[in-house]
Amino acid sequence: MYAQMVDTGLRKLRDAAELSPEERAFQARIDADVKVEPKDWMPEAYRRTLVRQIQQHAHSEIVGMLPEGNWVTRAPSLKRKAILMAKIQDEGGHGLYLYSAAETLGVSRDDLIADLHAGKVKYSSIFNYPTLNWADIGAIGWLVDGAAIMNQIPLCRCSYGPYARAMVRICKEESFHQRQGFDIMIAMAQGTAEQKAMAQDALDRWWWPSLMMFGPPDADSVHSAQSMQWKVKLLSNDELRQRFVDQTVPQAEYLGLAVPDADLKWNAERGHYDFGAIDWSEFHAVLKGNGPCNRDRLRTRVKAWEDGEWVREAAVAHADKRAARAARAA
Amino acid sequence: MSKEWPLWEVFIRSQHGLAHKHAGSLHAADAEMAIRNARDVYTRRNEGVSIWVVRSSDVVASSPGDREALFDPAQSKVYRHPTFFPMPPEVKNI
Numbered sequence: 001m002y003a004q005m006v007d008t009g010l011r012k013l014r015d016a017a018e019l020s021p022e023e024r025a026f027q028a029r030i031d032a033d034v035k036v037e038p039k040d041w042m043p044e045a046y047r048r049t050l051v052r053q054i055q056q057h058a059h060s061e062i063v064g065m066l067p068e069g070n071w072v073t074r075a076p077s078l079k080r081k082a083i084l085m086a087k088i089q090d091e092g093g094h095g096l097y098l099y100s101a102a103e104t105l106g107v108s109r110d111d112l113i114a115d116l117h118a119g120k121v122k123y124s125s126i127f128n129y130p131t132l133n134w135a136d137i138g139a140i141g142w143l144v145d146g147a148a149i150m151n152q153i154p155l156c157r158c159s160y161g162p163y164a165r166a167m168v169r170i171c172k173e174e175s176f177h178q179r180q181g182f183d184i185m186i187a188m189a190q191g192t193a194e195q196k197a198m199a200q201d202a203l204d205r206w207w208w209p210s211l212m213m214f215g216p217p218d219a220d221s222v223h224s225a226q227s228m229q230w231k232v233k234l235l236s237n238d239e240l241r242q243r244f245v246d247q248t249v250p251q252a253e254y255l256g257l258a259v260p261d262a263d264l265k266w267n268a269e270r271g272h273y274d275f276g277a278i279d280w281s282e283f284h285a286v287l288k289g290n291g292p293c294n295r296d297r298l299r300t301r302v303k304a305w306e307d308g309e310w311v312r313e314a315a316v317a318h319a320d321k322r323a324a325r326a327a328r329a330a
Numbered sequence: 331m332s333k334e335w336p337l338w339e340v341f342i343r344s345q346h347g348l349a350h351k352h353a354g355s356l357h358a359a360d361a362e363m364a365i366r367n368a369r370d371v372y373t374r375r376n377e378g379v380s381i382w383v384v385r386s387s388d389v390v391a392s393s394p395g396d397r398e399a400l401f402d403p404a405q406s407k408v409y410r411h412p413t414f415f416p417m418p419p420e421v422k423n424i
Contacts, residue, residue, distance in 0.1 A: 040394045086374075093371050100355045103337065109357060110334045166354070173375075315359035316333050322360065 002124045002148060003056035004215045004287070006233075008049045008226040030231050035161040038104040046230055050160055051105050052121070053232060055112045058098035059123035063297050065091045067131040068140065076134060083180050084137065090173050097166040104162045117302045125283060126213050128291030135188045135195075135202035141181015143203075143210040143248065149174050150244050151214070154234035163232075182251065189255040196256075203252065204260045211275075212283040214241040245273050337386040338364040340371075342378035350382050358383075 016024055023043050029036070036042055065088050072088070075081035099109045115121040126144055131137060152174065155167045188199035215237040218224035227233035245264075252259050263276035285291065335357040341350035353372040358364035364383040372378065392400060408414050417424055 037394070039391065089370075089374065093374065096356060096371050097354055100337075103355070108334055169354075312335065312359075315363065316335065319360035319363075 002060040002151065002213075003053040004122065004124060004213070006049060006053040006056065006223060006227060008223045009045050010223075010226050013225045013229065027229070030159045030229075033157075033159075033231075035164065036159050037161045045226075046232075047105050049227065049230070050163065050232060051102055051107055051112075053227075054098055054102040054105075054163055055107075055115070055121055056123060058095045058102060058112070059116045059121060060127065061091050061095035061098060063123045063127045063301060064144075065095075066297055066300055067127060067129070067293075068137060070131050071134060071137050074134070075137075080184070087141070087177050087180060090177065094170045094173070097169055098163075101160075101162040101166045113305065117298070117305065119289070119298070122287060123297075124213060125286040125291065126209050128286050128293045128297060129205070129209050130292050132205070133198045133202060135184065135198040136206065138181050138184030138188060138199065139202035139206040141177050141179075142185050142251070143181075143206050144213070145174055145177040145181060146248060147210050147213045147244050149178060150240050150247070157231075157234060159231035185255055185257075189257060199255065200257050203257050207260050208278065208282075209286075211241055211244070211278055212280075212286075214238075214244070216280060216283070242272055245275050249273050335359050338368075338383045339386050339389060340364070340368040341382040341384070342368075342372055343380040344378055346379060350380065353377070355386060 016027070019027065022041060026036075026041065026043060026046075036046075068084060068088050068091070072081060072084055075084050099112060102112060103109055112121070116123070126147075131140070149171065152167050152171050156164055156171060158164050158167065185199055185202075188195045188202075190196075218237045224233060224236060228236070249259060249264065261276045263274065265274055267274045286294070289295070336359075337355055338358055338361075339355050340353045342353045343350045353368075356364065356367050356371055358367050361383060365381055368381045368383055373381070404410075
């Protein structure tokens with residue numbers, strides 16, 4: 001998802017007997033759905049896992065502004081441009097809510113950003129794909145934000161209070177993102193033959209990367225099991241992916257577009273859609289830094305940070321000067 | 331690396347007549363910038379009619395370790411709630 005394959009630092013799930021009394025009390029509170037708050041005692045591995053997860057999530061929001069920013073100057077109308085800018089501004093806001101939530105765990109935002117720029121921390125694989133035609137902006141809202149909502153709604157109930165509260169705010173805004181995306185897809189799919197072909201092209205390219213957003217099948221993942229026990233992950237990758245497919249296929253049918261999967265078919269017995277095998281080698285290549293846009297995305301982020309350095313310094317110098325002047329006058 | 335902007339806590343009053351409520355936090359070089367940033371980060375959809383910002387380092391908070399000492403005594407004082415007193419059904423307006 002926006003945070004994929006979060007490492008918990010633990011090799012296996014421990015049972016109650018292996019936990020310290022403090023850890024056992026902590027787990028009991030989580031089992032009773034009591035929220036963990038910043039000043040509460042928490043196991044170091046829980047804290048570190050959350051820092052990783054929340055910062056990956058935050059970085060994804062910020063890097064996610066880039067593929068969309070590509071279309072601000074080329075949006076087909078003033079209305080679409082205003083909507084796109086509002087959406088991109090939201091993504092920036094989401095990143096800020098999440099950085100603040102991470103900071104309650106005793107890390108600094110500048111350090112988190114330095115980790116991203118040094119390549120120590122990932123952002124979602126999905127943002128390493130290019131936005132080649134205007135329908136891609138529709139497909140991102142519809143599919144990528146749709147997949148994000150699928151993941152983020154359960155996280156509103158996660159065990160860490162500041163993360164859960166940030167998620168509530170984000171989910172309220174995310175729904176606008178998905179609908180504006182579908183609105184673009186409707187306009188394109190019901191437009192000229194050329195526009196419909198662009199919509200189909202966008203769906204063809206974004207479908208599989210969207211399914212990969214949920215992360216690898218988690219059958220053997222010790223990290224997923226630990227994250228679920230701590231309630232920082234509420235549903236498994238496969239469960240969320242299935243829900244996403246079930247929800248999205250009828251929407252594609254409405255648009256009159258074909259989902260690019262020859263194996264996709266309704267399974268009446270399961271009550272779900274069956275779908276084809278995902279090419280996980282592509283996912284791992286993108287995570288390793290070899291997606292179509294990895295280098296470009298990181299370069300753009302680092303440049304924005306470095307170009308803004310003098311502004312950050314000037315603002316601090318100005319604030320210090322005014323504070324000193326006020327102190328002298330007092 | 332330059333000095334990191336300090337952290338501020340943001341409180342928003344959603345409508346006239348309601349109290350300011352904690353919305354979240356943000357970084358800003360000074361109070362004026364904190365108000366401007368709060369406007370962009372926390373009131374993009376008419377969430378507020380008034381903003382307070384306070385330096386996070388100025389917030390004094392109770393500690394989780396004091397939870398029992400501070401809050402447990404109230405648990406045994408159920409008579410502080412009106413529902414503690416059953417009223418005869420024929421008595422009205424009370």
